[in-house]
Amino acid sequence: MIKKQRDILQNCRHLIFETYNRDWLEFVTQSRLGNTPWVGFDYIEGGVADDRVVNIIRLYMSGVISAGEALNRLQYYKPANQICLLNQELTNLYLNFVESDTIDNL
Known part of the structure; x- marks a missing residue:
């Protein structure tokens, strides 16, 4: 972790998912159910629930597989x-616009 990131985390309410774990699975599941597990946090970091893992999440949410089985399957994926x-x-303090490029229409 870089120094600037450590400074940010010391001064905010944060949640970091280092891996696809049970807490991450429940956070994503609750979000997809329309709940707001992010309320109360300033900064959240973790794996994307992208196309690579969404089918596993759907199987878990529908009750086809258990949390344990979902996590077993997710262990083979490195989180993006x-x-x-x-x-x-936080955004104003740490996020700075650097540059942009124009892409011509083809």
Whole structure:
């Protein structure tokens, strides 16, 4: 972890999922059910529930497989990481626009 990231985390309410684990699975499941497990956090980081793993999540949510089986299947995937900034002050302080490029229509 870089120094700037450590500084950010010391000054905010954060949640970090290092792997696809039970807490991550429940967080994603609750989010997909329309609940708001992110409320109360400024910064959340963890694996994306992308096309590679969404079928496993669907099987778990529908009761076809258990949490244990879902996690067993997820162990074969390396998370594609994402960061969610939920606090505008954090965004203003640490996120800076660097540049943009124009892409011509083909």
